[in-house]
Amino acid sequence: xxxxxxxxxxxxxxxxxxxxxxxxxxxxxxxxxxxxxxxxxxxxxxxxxxxxxxxxxxxxxxxxxxxxxxxxxxxxxxxxxxxxxxxxxxxxxxxxxxxxxxxxxxxxxxxxx
Amino acid sequence: xxxxxxxxxxxxxxxxxxxxxxxxxxxxxxxxxxxxxxxxxxxxxxxxxxxxxxxxxxxxxxxxxxxxxxxxxxxxxxxxxxxxxxxxxxxxxxxxxxxxxxxxxxxxxxxxxx
Numbered sequence: 001x002x003x004x005x006x007x008x009x010x011x012x013x014x015x016x017x018x019x020x021x022x023x024x025x026x027x028x029x030x031x032x033x034x035x036x037x038x039x040x041x042x043x044x045x046x047x048x049x050x051x052x053x054x055x056x057x058x059x060x061x062x063x064x065x066x067x068x069x070x071x072x073x074x075x076x077x078x079x080x081x082x083x084x085x086x087x088x089x090x091x092x093x094x095x096x097x098x099x100x101x102x103x104x105x106x107x108x109x110x111x112x113x
Numbered sequence: 114x115x116x117x118x119x120x121x122x123x124x125x126x127x128x129x130x131x132x133x134x135x136x137x138x139x140x141x142x143x144x145x146x147x148x149x150x151x152x153x154x155x156x157x158x159x160x161x162x163x164x165x166x167x168x169x170x171x172x173x174x175x176x177x178x179x180x181x182x183x184x185x186x187x188x189x190x191x192x193x194x195x196x197x198x199x200x201x202x203x204x205x206x207x208x209x210x211x212x213x214x215x216x217x218x219x220x221x222x223x224x225x226x227x
Contacts, residue, residue: 032211032212032213034213034214041222042219042220043201043217043218043219043220044156044201044217046214046215046216049212049213049214051211051212057212090155090156094213095213096211096213097211097213100213101146101158101161102146102148102156102158102203102213102215103158104155104156104157105155106154106155107154107155
């Protein structure tokens with residue numbers, strides 16, 4: 001069966017520090033991968049998606065970047081965190097194709113102080 | 114641009130009462146999906162509707178897809194405290210091809226008083 005791992009679960013980082021969140025998927029190949037951010041009590045904002053190794057599409061201009069060094073690995077990074085980067089970050093995957101459901105990781109709660 | 118709206122944003126009910134959340138899309142959707150996010154948790158897929166006018170049931174949950182495939186609803190009969198959470202609807206982003214990109218509604222947060 002397929003599983004998705006995301007870590008760390010919580011993170012407190014000072015303003016200006018770098019960030020690296022990692023997500024890996026097991027049990028499937030060539031998944032579509034996504035990073036979402038959820039502000040407190042709000043909906044899901046798609047940040048990045050990837051349909052293959054090295055292929056990254058950004059949905060909104062921001063202080064973050066994403067990379068996909070391997071088929072089932074997706075990394076969210078920042079060189080210098082801002083206070084506004086605080087939030088709940090969720091990695092997700094879907095199978096290739098139209099109209100397939102998304103499977104989410106456990107999420108990382110990031111607080112920038 | 115494409116929008117998916119959900120109402121209400123919040124709903125407080127007494128245990129045993131019914132609950133309904135409504136989802137409206139600005140565009141026709143090829144399918145609509147529903148997710149549940151427990152407090153502190155991550156969204157979990159509940160169901161997908163594909164056909165115009167489709168109705169699906171999961172125990173006390175009833176999902177409907179409108180005839181025009183632009184709206185949907187989730188109805189919970191006789192709520193229980195285990196139903197607490199935020200319910201999201203989502204549909205494919207227009208023109209997204211095989212990327213699997215979804216656009217989510219803002220969610221309806223359900224609180225159930227025991």
